[in-house]
Amino acid sequence: MKLSKELYPEAEKYREWVNNQLTIGKELLYLTQADVRNIQITHEEILDLTEKALVAYSKKNVDMPAKIGIHPLHETFYHAMPAYAPEAFAAGIKWGSCYPGNSRKYGYPQAEGLIIFNDHLSGIPIAILDCIYVTEIRTAAVTYASIKKLANPYTKTFGMIGCGVEGRQHVKNIEQVLPKLKEIYVYDIFEEAVDHLIKDLQPGLKAKIIKAASLEELVRKSEVIASATVITEQPEPKIKDEWIEGGKTILLCDCHSLYEDKTIKRADKYLVDSIEQHELLKGYGYYPYGLPDIYAETGEVVGESKKGRENNAELIVCNNVGMAVEDMYVVRSLFDKALTNGVGRKLPL
Template sequence: MSLNLSKEEYKKAEEYRAWIETRLPIGKELLYLTQEDVRSIPISPEEILELTEKSLAAYSRKNADMPAKIGIHPLPGTFYHAMPAYAPEAFAAGIKWGSCYPENQKKYGYPQAEGLILFNDHLSGIPIAILDCIYVTEIRTAAVTYASIKKLASSDAKTFGMIGCGVEGRQHVKNIEKVLPSLKEIYVYDISKDAENCLIQELQGEVGAVIKKADSLETLVRNSEVIASATIITEQPEPKIKDEWITSGKTILLCDCHSLYEDKTVKRADKYLVDSIEQHELLKGYGYYPYGLPEIYAETGEVVGGEKQGRVTKDELIVCNNVGMAIEDMYVVRDLFDKALENGIGRKLPL
């Protein structure tokens, strides 16, 4: 899909390119940012959320060029995803190449998720940066959940449940009170009790709500008004949460497709949303939704951008399925790239 810039936008794009040239000779060098470099770049949770909201709205308004991510699956339960996107509003173009190998930690001592982002000058196509994608994925994934919560959950919710206490789970809990300021209790659950303990030890002093270990998924689900899950995306759903535990008024945020929930739960939701219809239709073709998708009320960006209503009544059951989009990465990467140049972070490599 071609997205032409107006004369005014093109002028601003040229000005941005000229600004980069004062710090990085395009076509001769590119900026290389390790994961440690990326994590050291100063960016606030509020900035990340604002960038993520802009990306969601831009995608659903068709002001972005982002094909559904394609993948390969070398071993059972593993995948690589190729995620390209162009955001004309941010003058940002690039691609993320990420993998997920759930057995990595046990077998090799590596994290289960790894990957890189290639960031380009969108006026010439020249690569201008290569950076680790893990931190970018961490912060924008949680920010999509926050953006969804702002529109889909009751603002006075007192309880939040986090299923999965790994990197993403910790990132979700860390700043959840910025969108749910009335929280009193945060329930966490993970099959690894060490992961639960690590989350609580790391974050209890940073959040005002009391973080509690749920003794079961049932305990977490029954006691939480808003529930987020960031677990392994299984090739087919492996329901562990019974439909009878889900009562009206709950907001369910998925980062892991339908892996944990029964088909009847997602299909009886009063509102069912996805971040990208095209992406989820492709995933359905891969077999991730063997029972089909529920009727889709809206894309997340339509609600975030104000084109469609979010929560209207207290008793609505709302399910929002955000699997992650490259457009979110590009908005965040553009900001991180600029800040890295401004602060002298990273290493310049010959191109």
Template sequence: MTITTERGRVAGELKSGSDLLYLSRQDVEDIGITRDEILDLTREALVEHGHQRYEMPAKIGVHPYDNVFYHAMPAYLPGPGIVGMKWIECYPDNPRKFHLPQTTGLLVINDVESGAPLAVMDSAWLTAMRTPAVTVLGAAALHPGATTFGMFGCGVQGKEHVRYAALAMPGMETVYVHDTNEAAADALIAELQPELDLRLVKGESAEAVTKSAQVLSSATVILREPLAVVKDGWVTAGQTILPCDLNTFWDPRTSQRADKYIVDSIAEHELFASMGYFPDGLPAIASETGEVLAGVKPGRESADEIIVNSNIGMAVCDIAVGNAILHRAIERGAGTRLPL
């Protein structure tokens, strides 16, 4: 699936400036965008980003509580003509306190020519799907031929990372999973083992998983003070590490000594550093993920390199996937038309 030019197919279906399409979470999930399609859409968006064909300010945020954030994430992709914004928040205590998801949000897609909003849709499913797509695209580019993968965090993101790793990394044979909640790791294996043609193993400890896998990823929590669950001494030459939780889960010394520290967005990492999320300093950045996928900057250049690839999520990927969801919804007559 390729990124579709916006106006040609939408203008005839929506009265720009008069109505918009609302898509609930169930609508979005039922549209039928596959993981393979999301990998293609995300790859195209990252390549556009790597070639500097985009406009996307670093995440604008507010923080009502110390462990809570709201992010406004606008982006524009001039090539396919897509513009929109995601408004998303994270409340880590929601599941325990209110039996609500940790993360919820909305995505708006606008008409580039007139500026009129075309659609408003739930963004939780979209976010859960495009986040692991970025991780495994980075992993496949930075560690081709990898046969072992380690996943820390076995919630929604952890499950999708495992599914996407099976899709994007064809040589994958074994995935080790670990969660502080052992029941979550057991549940991941019970759910995914029957559908995947690879071996899922519950790691005995964070150290055991780290020492067992060539490629490692984490999707846990984002905090200003690093937890350093994975100790620097456990990481060895040739490993590729792809955190989705910024500077929290891994010993900061690993990122500082890595042969390459690659990020999805330099501007966003510099913003988080200015907010105190890198108390030991932001590591020297070698390149951006999109630059590697676009062939603008090198990825792995030797088998012994330690590479850390930090991806915290970019709006260019959100609007690319959201645009595809909008087009699919129009084709299928899904969603609810609302007057402006």
């Protein structure tokens, strides 16, 4: 997908504005994780940008190849994630890694990475920024966008599997898309993570956060279930098919890692964010039993070219592994805000 002639004049104006703040070709903006976290962007803005990215991808209005990866150690990966969104004047690449053992071995977070953001008219890099906060907020926003179309709007119980960075982000604003919630069940193999989540987030929520005694309790009691755990090289089912009734909405940020194949394949509707991406992951071995028939891409439902939930009996599984185009939409907004408010450091290129 290339920039249209109709958008070119506006793109030139945007480039001129950037060049007045930052000399393109001579400087770039460097944003640390702390810098990025300190840029003021609302939940509503993030959700809107993410929804636009999902729809643009499924309408084929972006240039985004499936992310390729390398896997140096067992259960680790690096992903290279380039994308160009012409309508957002946003082009760049994220280089991110996931090493689940980092905390135990070195005291580092399990996920790390950087984003290079480019001037799409010249190809010149104009920013380098930490990718962790961007990934946190847009990943949760994809789940929220999915919930809006796939969950019963009167849902009273939500379950979050995984209470790390992503799990916390999911729980933090969940009431914005499920306003009728009464109970939020949370579970993690690290009990301390659960305790910290409840202590930190309960004061800001109306729904009661409940520490699930087991995965079974969480799954059986939750109408909508999200999971953000380690993506294992092959599924390691910990959730039994018999625990899952019709009517549930299951939202995956971790492929099929936790669920039995028969659960995934009996869904009334099975969605993915990117068919191309999941076909590539299948080639890597992440889906040894194959993928189910895909009803739609998430962006098709968000953009309403395909129907979402049609009745309260449907079992719906939505598998969103994350896309670079989501990063680029959000980064464009953060970059503009950083320039406007003098956040970050200008470095010679």
